[in-house]
Amino acid sequence: MFVVAISVALFWMAAFTLWWQMHAWRTPETLAATSFDRPDSEVGLSFSLLLPARHEQAVLEHTIERLLESTHSRYEIIVIIGHDDPGTGAVAERAALRDPLRVRVVIDTHEKKNKPKALNTALPYCRGDVVGVFDAEDQVHPELLSHVDHAFTSTGADVVQGGVQLINFHSSWYSLRNCLEYFFWFRSRLHLHAEKGFIPLGGNTVFVRTDVLRAVDGWDPHCLAEDCDLGVRLSSSGKKVVVAYDSDMVTREETPDSLLSLMKQRTRWNQGFLQVYRKKDWRRLPTRRQRLLARYTLMTPFLQAFSGIIIPVNVAIALFLDVPVGVAIMTFLPLITAMVTFVFEIVGLHDFGKQYGLRVRFVHYLKLVLGGPFYQVLLAGAAMRAVWREQRGQGEWELTSHVGAHLTDTREDVRR
Numbered sequence: 374m375f376v377v378a379i380s381v382a383l384f385w386m387a388a389f390t391l392w393w394q395m396h397a398w399r400t401p402e403t404l405a406a407t408s409f410d411r412p413d414s415e416v417g418l419s420f421s422l423l424l425p426a427r428h429e430q431a432v433l434e435h436t437i438e439r440l441l442e443s444t445h446s447r448y449e450i451i452v453i454i455g456h457d458d459p460g461t462g463a464v465a466e467r468a469a470l471r472d473p474l475r476v477r478v479v480i481d482t483h484e485k486k487n488k489p490k491a492l493n494t495a496l497p498y499c500r501g502d503v504v505g506v507f508d509a510e511d512q513v514h515p516e517l518l519s520h521v522d523h524a525f526t527s528t529g530a531d532v533v534q535g536g537v538q539l540i541n542f543h544s545s546w547y548s549l550r551n552c553l554e555y556f557f558w559f560r561s562r563l564h565l566h567a568e569k570g571f572i573p574l575g576g577n578t579v580f581v582r583t584d585v586l587r588a589v590d591g592w593d594p595h596c597l598a599e600d601c602d603l604g605v606r607l608s609s610s611g612k613k614v615v616v617a618y619d620s621d622m623v624t625r626e627e628t629p630d631s632l633l634s635l636m637k638q639r640t641r642w643n644q645g646f647l648q649v650y651r652k653k654d655w656r657r658l659p660t661r662r663q664r665l666l667a668r669y670t671l672m673t674p675f676l677q678a679f680s681g682i683i684i685p686v687n688v689a690i691a692l693f694l695d696v697p698v699g700v701a702i703m704t705f706l707p708l709i710t711a712m713v714t715f716v717f718e719i720v721g722l723h724d725f726g727k728q729y730g731l732r733v734r735f736v737h738y739l740k741l742v743l744g745g746p747f748y749q750v751l752l753a754g755a756a757m758r759a760v761w762r763e764q765r766g767q768g769e770w771e772l773t774s775h776v777g778a779h780l781t782d783t784r785e786d787v788r789r
Contacts, residue, residue: 380706386676387710389669395717397561397618407564409617412523419447420518421501421583425481425491426452427772429509430460436511437468441475445518450476451498453491461509487770488576489592489599496591505580506600512625513578520622521580524615531585531612532604534563535578536623540729542737546744547635547751548628549737553718556725560618566670567616571655571663573646573670574604574614578624585612596652597768598645605649605667609657620728632751637771639755643674644763675756715742 397407422440426433433452440450452465462478469476481494492506503525507513517535524533536559542552559575566572579600589606592599607614629635649655655667669676722741726733762768 384706384710387714390673391710391714391717393565394557394562396565403564407560407617408619409520409622410523410527412519416446416519416522417526418503418522419501420445420449420503420505420522420580421499422448422450422505422507423492423495423499424450424452424507424509425488425495426461426465426509427455427458427486427491428461430464432510433461433464434468436507436509436513437465437476439511439513439515440507441472442515443513443518444515445522447501448475448518449501451479451495452476453479453481453495455486455491456480456482485769487594487597489596490594492599493591493594496587499583502583503580504583504586506577507624508577508626510626511577514622514624517578517622517624520617520619524617525580525582528615529613530615531582532574532607532614533580534567534572534574534614534616535580536560536618536620537575537578538620538623538625538729539628540625541627542725542731542733544628546740547632547748549722549740550744550748551628551635553722553725553741557721559623563616564618566666567614569663569666570660571608571658571667571670572604572614572616573598573601573649574607576600577626581607595768596645596648597641597770598649601642601646601671602649602652602654605652605654605671608663608667609654611659636751636755636758639674639752640758640762641771643756643759644768646671646674647759647763674752675760711745715745718745 397404424433424436424440437450437452440448452468454462454465462480465476465478469478477498479495479498481491483490483494496504503521505518505521521533521535524530537555538559539548539552539555542549563572563575576599581603585607589603589610593602596602604614629638650668650671655664655671658664658667718741719738722733722738725731
């Protein structure tokens with residue numbers, strides 16, 4: 374009976390996750406509503422763009438140059454550099470000398486550094502109506518700020534979350550799945566969260582009214598998922614969040630450059646979600662459905678890891694142990710939802726390639742399917758490592774390195 378109960382629970386968990394993941398594609402009207410509206414010619418708000426950078430001298434200059442190409446007329450760029458990082462600091466100072474009216478450098482003097490501490494260091498220096506956050510390797514569209522400005526003024530939002538997309542899907546077998554995860558999350562799943570009134574915000578291309586951000590004391594300096602935590606706190610206090618996704622306007626990023634980097638990144642995110650869950654701010658959400666969604670979302674990484682382990686175990690029980698036929702059939706329920714998910718992932722990969730003008734070949738679909746079980750093992754390992762670190766009180770920030778893999782012409786790379 375225990376095996377049957379676990380199988381049924383996993384089946385419904387996977388079914389709900391898949392339904393939420395496909396939210397944007399339910400109807401043509403739903404899909405159309407996920408995009409930015411075309412802005413008018415008026416400029417309503419000013420922006421302070423925060424750019425924390427640590428050991429990012431390889432990609433920082435390009436990101437600043439892209440931000441300076443913005444068509445919006447009222448913005449400043451605040452680059453946040455650690456006092457012990459002269460290499461990245463030199464790049465930032467050169468950019469500030471070239472355009473002192475737009476670019477400023479703020480020094481983070483915290484002994485133990487992380488992203489939320491860096492962001493909080495810069496918050497008192499922000500002069501714009503809205504604070505935006507980007508990462509040091511980001512490729513930002515020149516018209517993004519104008520679209521975000523219009524989203525704020527036309528909806529009365531407190532927060533606007535734009536799209537982020539990993540783009541170098543051809544770099545490795547795991548980068549393919551990593552890119553697709555981002556595609557489903559920002560293209561679809563976050564829109565459902567905004568609609569339901571509970572949203573774990575993304576780490577960049579997120580814009581918050583400055584007065585709202587200061588009212589909640591900025592970011593939690595001790596949380597490893599400061600973006601998720603901020604979203605939970607703002608959702609719990611009833612702030613309006615608007616999510617918009619447009620393939621032309623997304624911020625392009627690269628996947629981690631190695632499996633170890635990906636493992637550390639996922640460990641940090643999982644541990645951060647666990648920290649946010651334990652803080653219990655989500656309990657202040659006004660409705661029971663919102664609280665259930667919050668509980669499920671914050672625990673999803675661990676539920677996914679558990680399902681990645683238990684599905685093969687269930688299949689082995691059905692094939693190799695002497696169990697009743699009915700029980701054996703029930704153990705295959707999670708496998709059915711896994712197969713359906715694979716089908717939707719294949720369709721999603723096709724749509725991803727179409728939207729970004731990328732040539733997706735048969736070998737990529739093959740890698741997507743064959744890499745699925747191995748990717749689940751990696752997620753399971755990251756989740757278990759996150760629990761182990763949290764129990765031991767290890768909360769140091771494990772930095773994800775960037776090499777600029779997304780800055781090449783992806784179309785040409787895929788054709789080779």
